[in-house]
Amino acid sequence: MKVLVLNSGSSSIKFQLIDVAQETVMAKGLIERVGFSDAIFSYQAPPKEKTKQRRPIPDYQTGIHLIKEALVAPENGVIRDMSQIEAVGHRIVHGGEEFSDAVIINDDVIRSVEKNIELAPLHNPPNLLGIRAARAELPNVPMVGVFDTAFHQTLPERAFVYALPYAYYEEKRIRRFGFHGTSHQYVAQRAAEFLDLELEHLRMITLHLGNGCSITAIDRGNSVDTSLGFGTMCGMPMGTRSGDVDPAILLYLQEQEGYSAADVQRLLYKESGMLGISGISSDMREVEDLAAEGHLRARLALEVFAYAARKYIGAYAAVLGGLDVLVFTAGVGENSPILRKMICRDMEFLGISVDSEKNDFKGQLREISAPSARVRTLVVPTNEELMIAKETFRLVGESA
DSSP states (O other): OEEEEEEEETTEEEEEEEETTTTEEEEEEEEESTTEEEEEEEEEOTTSOOEEEEEEEOSHHHHHHHHHHHHHOTTTOOSSSGGGOOEEEEEESOOTTTOSSOEEOOHHHHHHHHHGGGGSTTTHHHHHHHHHHHHHHSTTSOEEEEETTGGGGGOOHHHHOOSSOHHHHHHHOOSOOOSOHHHHHHHHHHHHHHHTOOGGGOEEEEEEESSSEEEEEEETTEEEEESOOSSSSSSSOOSSOOOSOOHHHHHHHHHHHOOOHHHHHHHHHHSOHHHHHHSSOSOHHHHHHHHHTTOHHHHHHHHHHHHHHHHHHHHHHHHHTSOSEEEEEHHHHHHOHHHHHHHHTTOGGGTOOBOTTTTOOOSSOEEOBOTTOSSEEEEOOOOHHHHHHHHHHHHHHHHO
């Protein structure tokens, strides 16, 4: 089955055409600045070179139409006609409590996604624009929604309820939702396959470490706790996001320094994390380079990051009652041997030990455990688009 995967963001559309049976990308690209006269359309049909053009793309439907044209174009197209696209998979950020799995998109699903706009006001609206545009351009092709939050709907109530008045959960839906669920689900499955073990028998911690970060405790295939919560700021310090902070700090800044809600949001989401501590960059590669050159605050940023990850690993090992597999993924997790080493340092008491030579690589699926380690530690490159395509195939195949 050939599945078109769409990720519609604010003024952008990322896309991949995936052959699910072969698990290969036939074509991929990105539309930037949707709604502008100088929008950018990038397209590549591997192994051919990427092409890029500037042109007006006034709306998402025009963008989807251009993607269709590119996929069937004589020079760089990869399919004969649009009938070869058998399904479309959409990334949707927030499914609230309504969706614990991927779902065939219909009018009722769209209404439920609209209901959850208040929970993801920056993400669900463009996700919906992409869905509506795709339905208009491909009216006879089944569409599937895959939610970032769905994998975490197995969290027990003790893990998702905050210690606020319970009415805030009942009336306002304030609870831990978790994010990056598609990535955590994918790497957990790939790790089990790589180790030739049954996921249903494993206690696993997955570390999605990129510019955004989350860590998830997975008990026999089910997410039972995760570091992101109601929003995408808490948990681990990130590129520009603070991670966990004492709320009393925010009250102090509001009362003593006159910070507005907008000021607090900017501080927590845009000015903190690696950027805030180092004072130089949110890019972990730059922070690592500066730390190697002796920049003290860059070194401190790395230490704070690794310390936070170690705390979550210890806490989630307790939640799981032990640990069988530890997985690093996403941009930092896949490509930073330094941070993987720092995070796993002195963790032998939990059964975690990393072999320095095995750990000296970037961006591949490998095991990095020391021979004596009880816990299998892996690096697993994430592939959220492939996971969306596989989930789409599963649902469309079931409904056929």
